[in-house]
Structure formats: structure tokens, C-alpha cells
Amino acid sequence: MAHTKRTLCVRNQKRRSLQVPALQLHVSKTAMRASQKDFESALSQVKLLKDPGNEVKLKLYALYKQATEGPCNTPKPGVFDLINKAKWDAWNALGSLPKETARQNYVDLVSGLSSSSDSSSQVKPEADRKQPGYETLVVTYEDSITKIMMNRPAKKNAVTTQMYNEIMLALKAASKDDSAITVLTGNGDYYSSGNDLTNFTDIPPEGIEEKAKSGAILLRDFVDCFIDFPKPLIAAVNGPAVGISVTILGLFDTVYASSRATFHTPFSHLGQSPEGCSSYTFPKIMGPAKAAEMLIFGKKITAAEACAQGLVTEVFPDSTFQKEVWTRLKAYSKLPPNAMRISKQVIRNREKEKLHAINAEEIRVLQERWLSDECTNAVMNFLTRKAKL
Numbered sequence: 483m484a485h486t487k488r489t490l491c492v493r494n495q496k497r498r499s500l501q502v503p504a505l506q507l508h509v510s511k512t513a514m515r516a517s518q519k520d521f522e523s524a525l526s527q528v529k530l531l532k533d534p535g536n537e538v539k540l541k542l543y544a545l546y547k548q549a550t551e552g553p554c555n556t557p558k559p560g561v562f563d564l565i566n567k568a569k570w571d572a573w574n575a576l577g578s579l580p581k582e583t584a585r586q587n588y589v590d591l592v593s594g595l596s597s598s599s600d601s602s603s604q605v606k607p608e609a610d611r612k613q614p615g616y617e618t619l620v621v622t623y624e625d626s627i628t629k630i631m632m633n634r635p636a637k638k639n640a641v642t643t644q645m646y647n648e649i650m651l652a653l654k655a656a657s658k659d660d661s662a663i664t665v666l667t668g669n670g671d672y673y674s675s676g677n678d679l680t681n682f683t684d685i686p687p688e689g690i691e692e693k694a695k696s697g698a699i700l701l702r703d704f705v706d707c708f709i710d711f712p713k714p715l716i717a718a719v720n721g722p723a724v725g726i727s728v729t730i731l732g733l734f735d736t737v738y739a740s741s742r743a744t745f746h747t748p749f750s751h752l753g754q755s756p757e758g759c760s761s762y763t764f765p766k767i768m769g770p771a772k773a774a775e776m777l778i779f780g781k782k783i784t785a786a787e788a789c790a791q792g793l794v795t796e797v798f799p800d801s802t803f804q805k806e807v808w809t810r811l812k813a814y815s816k817l818p819p820n821a822m823r824i825s826k827q828v829i830r831n832r833e834k835e836k837l838h839a840i841n842a843e844e845i846r847v848l849q850e851r852w853l854s855d856e857c858t859n860a861v862m863n864f865l866t867r868k869a870k871l
């Protein structure tokens with residue numbers, strides 16, 4: 483027992499000494515200005531704030547204790563004393579942060595909370611919640627939900643190279659933000675018409691092989707992002723979906739579809755082959771025969787059929803799709819986020835390696851297909867308006 487305590491104690495000391503440099507870096511930037519008077523005024527101000535949530539309350543508690551008593555030296559509460567253990571953990575995590583810095587950080591935190599609570603009494607317009615830096619997407623964060631909306635409605639949300647890259651960026655950011663769940667959807671009448679076929683036209687001076695190579699890397703990284711995404715990922719399929727936008731649905735946790743949505747993977751028509759791990763997920767989800775009809779013969783299926791075959795979780799009438807889906811998602815987003823994330827990971831970890839291997843193999847085959855006459859002709863026919871799906 484004594485040994486266990488000692489080990490814990492040594493670990494805590496180690497953790498503290500590791501954390502100090504990062505915290506001190508922050509300190510030197512804020513330059514320790516808060517006086518005792520500022521601190522006392524922050525203490526009165528905090529009582530007037532509306533409930534900032536448990537995470538912030540823990541931060542405030544930890545900074546208060548550090549500012550008034552210094553580093554945490556009290557014994558760690560038992561595992562079942564959940565509240566006191568969380569408080570102790572938060573305080574202990576501050577390591578040897580100097581009292582003055584903790585005081586400054588407390589004042590800064592309260593001042594930040596006061597200004598955000600002043601503005602949060604009004605409903606922010608959509609434009610304010612919109613995250614900057616995306617040209618092909620609209621990414622918003624609200625009600626613990628990160629919504630990634632493909633935003634090329636005039637081109638049926640066809641996925642350009644830029645959009646592949648922006649979706650990867652948005653997913654990486656969403657995996658680290660405070661959101662509980664992440665949703666991918668489309669703006670306009672289509673969910674997405676799949677790969678933008680003009681992606682095949684900008685051939686570099688090194689030739690078509692080089693183009694196929696860079697396309698393969700892009701597609702591999704894109705699909706890997708979906709395989710590895712750590713939080714619940716939901717597709718809100720607002721309209722027809724084609725190609726890559728359909729195949730990756732097998733990697734989502736939940737797929738809601740409008741009754742107007744259709745699902746189409748015309749790979750043979752395009753001289754191509756399945757991607758997005760669909761060669762594995764589709765037969766597993768819908769059985770090999772139904773998967774073959776879609777992936778080999780390019781059969782377009784309705785939302786109701788996709789639901790009956792297990793690719794779609796639930797179909798909503800198009801007229802109420804947005805309202806019903808977002809009401810459902812807002813309720814889900816209030817569930818404990820860590821529990822949801824961990825449950826997802828337990829499910830995904832069972833076959834993550836396999837999915838990565840399948841992704842790599844599908845892309846190896848597809849890269850060869852891109853160099854075939856069948857593929858070149860199909861793309862040319864679309865671009866010269868000789869053929870649509």
C-alpha cells in the first residue's frame with residue numbers, strides 16, 4: 483500500500499515537472515499583471531455569471547486554489563469520491579504554477595467568461611458561428627455539434643481537390659474541438675455528385691501517371707480521415723448522393739436521409755472501381771448480392787431501399803428532413819461526450835487496421851483504372867456533355 487502511494491506521488495511529481503515549462507511559457511506572455519484587487523473583483527464577478535459548465539468550473543476552482551494555497555499537496559480523494567477527485571485532479575494538474583500566475587489566469591478566465599456571457603444572451607447569426615478559412619465548405623459549431631456542409635450547390639457539391647483537402651482539415655479540427663458529434667451534409671438539392679470529374683483534367687507536365695499517383699495519395703488520406711475519426715460521425719443526406727459521397731457512408735456511425743435522396747455508385751460506367759472501403763463495408767452491411775448490384779452494376783437505389791438494406795439508419799420526409807434531423811441530433815449532442823467517443827472507438831478499433839489495409843488495396847486498383855481507356859472515355863464523355871449518369 484505504502485509502495486502504491488509512493489508510486490502515485492512520484493508520478494504526480496513527474497507530471498508537475500513536465501507541465502511547468504508549458505505553463506511558464508504562457509505566463510511570460512501574459513506578464514503577470516493581476517493585482518489582489520483585480521482578483522477579488524473577479525471573485526465577486528464570477529458569482530454573477532450564468533453557469534459556465536463543469537469543465538470551466540473545475541478550471542476556476544483549480545486556479546482559485548493555486549492562487550490562494552499554492553500547489554496541491556492534499557491527499558488524492560478515493561476513486562468513488564468523483565466530485566472531489568475531479569477537483570483534486572484539476573488543481574493537481576497545475577503543478578508548480580506560481581500563485582501570481584494562477585491569480586492572473588483566474589482574472590483572465592473570468593473576464594473572458596463575462597464578455598462571452600454578455601454576447602451569448604443574443605442568438606448569434608449564422609455568419610458569426612461560421613468558421614473562417616473554408617471556400618468549398620460552410621463549417622459551423624453550435625449546440626456541441628460541428629456541422630460540415632459541402633457548399634458548391636451549383637455544381638451539385640461535386641468534390642474538387644480543394645474540397646477533399648478542406649473536408650480533411652475540418653474533420654481534423656472537429657476531432658479536437660469541444661463538439662460531441664460531427665455532421666456532414668450538403669447545401670442545395672444534392673448531397674454530393676461525388677468526385678468532381680474535372681479533377682481528372684489538370685494533368686501535370688510529368689504526365690498522367692503522376693496525376694494518378696497524387697490522386698491516389700489524396701484519396702487514401704481522405705478515406706483514412708473517416709476511418710480514424712474519433713467521435714460519432716453522422717451523415718445528413720439531404721438529396722441525391724453519387725460516387726465517393728456514397729461509398730464513405732459505410733464509415734459513418736449514423737446516416738439520416740431525406741426521402742428525396744438516392745444512392746448511386748456508377749463505377750463500372752466510369753471505368754473505375756469501388757473506393758471508400760465500400761468493397762468491404764457494403765457487402766458487410768447489405769449482403770454480397772445487394773452490394774454487387776450497386777458496386778458492380780451501378781444500380782441506383784432510393785432512400786427507402788438504402789434503409790431496408792442497412793446503409794441508411796432512418797429516412798425522413800423531405801419536407802421535414804432538416805427539422806427532424808436537427809432535433810434528433812441536438813438531443814444526441816447532450817449525451818456525455820466522452821462516453822459516446824469511447825463507445826465509438828471500441829466499435830471502430832475492432833477493425834481499424836483492416837479498414838486501412840482495404841483502403842490501400844482499393845486505391846492501388848483504382849490508380850490503375852484511372853489510366854485505362856474505359857475511364858478516360860467516360861470522363862471525356864461527361865466533360866463534353868455526351869453522357870450523364
Ligand SMILES: CCCCC/C=C/C(=O)SCCNC(=O)CCNC(=O)[C@H](O)C(C)(C)COP(=O)(O)OP(=O)(O)OC[C@H]1O[C@@H](n2cnc3c(N)ncnc32)[C@H](O)[C@@H]1OP(=O)(O)O
Binds near residue numbers: 636681
Ligand atoms: C481523388 C479522386 C477520387 C476518385 C474517386 C471518386 C469516385 C466518384 O465519386 S465517381 C462519381 C463521379 N460523379 C459523376 O460521375 C457524376 C457526374 N454528374 C452527373 O452525371 C450529373 O451532373 C448529375 C446526374 C449529378 C446531375 O445532373 P443534372 O441535375 O442534370 O445537373 P447538371 O449535370 O446540369 O449539373 C449542374 C452542374 O454541376 C456540374 N457537375 C455535377 N456533377 C459534377 C461532377 N461530378 N463533376 C464535375 N461537375 C459536375 C455539371 O457539369 C453542371 O455544371 P455546369 O454545366 O457548369 O452548370
